[in-house]
Amino acid sequence: MSTSPPHNDLTYFTFGTPNGLKPTIVLEELGLQYKVKTVDITKNTQKEEWFLAINPNGRIPALKDGDLRVFESGAIMLYLTDNYDKDHKLNYPHGSRDYYEVLSWLNWQVAGLGPMQGQANHFWAMTDADSEYGINRYVGETKRLFDVLESRLSKNDWLAGTKYTIADIASYSYVRVAPVLALELDTWPGINRWAKRINERPAVQKTQTIPEGTKSVEEITEMVRSMREKADVTRDGKRDS
Ligand SMILES: N[C@@H](CCC(=O)N[C@@H](CS)C(=O)NCC(=O)O)C(=O)O
Structure with missing residues (x-):
């Protein structure tokens, strides 16, 4: 596709984390049509070749619009408002x-x-x-x-x-x-x-x-609390030995 964006063919690559959430909110606030592709960072999917071709940094999130790719949450948010927010619902006119x-x-x-x-x-x-x-x-x-x-x-x-x-x-x-x-x-x-x-x-x-399986803040807090407990035990064990 050699024409300028937008291409109205959005696929969003994400996982249930704060960086993943930012562009999801923009996509939903603007009422855009988009496909969601879950990139499970607990299974290191973000380091697979196919994903590195979209984001060479191997981290979520990333966006494709037709064959155009955008990575980094800030760049994706700006791409979406530049191209899909003509009424300036979530940003101000460029240059103001x-x-x-x-x-x-x-x-x-x-x-x-x-x-x-x-x-x-x-x-x-x-x-x-x-x-x-x-x-x-x-x-x-x-x-x-x-x-x-x-x-x-x-x-x-x-x-x-x-x-x-x-x-x-x-x-x-x-x-x-x-x-x-x-x-x-x-x-x-x-x-x-x-x-x-x-x-x-x-x-x-x-x-x-979004994406499916995203944990609530309460669930994440509980998960981190139990990770902290385990880390404390290992730390204390190391100190004692
Ligand atoms: N500066 C990046 C940070 C992206 C980032 O840190 N993503 C995390 C999830 S919130 C990730 O993919 N972690 C997996 C890894 O580091 O391999 C952005 O704003 O998009």
Whole structure:
């Protein structure tokens, strides 16, 4: 296909994780027709040759529109709003002042909050290495970044400009799993109000079971709690021996 996008032939490659959730919300909010292909990261499907041809980084999510591929959650969200959101429901007109505010918060999330909270989750429960330093550093950084969000959301309903945009969707997808790290959202009242508002949106509710088999926040929190318990036992055993 050599014509310019959009091609109206969307296939979304995803799994039930925060990065996977971001474009799913955009697809649902825009009411788009798309196929879902589950890439089971617990079975390392994301490292298979066929998927690396779509995302050379071997991570979900990725999108195809006809034979055009887009990878990285931020790029996919922008692709969708650039090509399928002509009424600017989830973004502002390209080049406008608010558009750059969206880009700023979006990049802040994909380069800051996402990786830091991801590392926090890792040191919190997914390693039996003696990781007190890692936990303090990354949970501490996640809290600092939540404070940054709070500084905006305590005075404004939305991150960029005056409406709900892909910038809110990106951060919401991580904030909703804060309980995994035993972070109480009540600590940040602005974030708490904002997250509840987003959570109540019908399109967002619909995404909770996409792709099929996606775990709820409560299930993920319980799973991580038991992983943490096992990691603690192994760590303590190592210390004792
Ligand atoms: N910067 C990437 C991060 C993607 C990412 O970390 N995906 C995780 C799931 S949330 C993944 O595929 N993990 C499996 C792996 O690392 O092999 C994005 O925003 O899309």
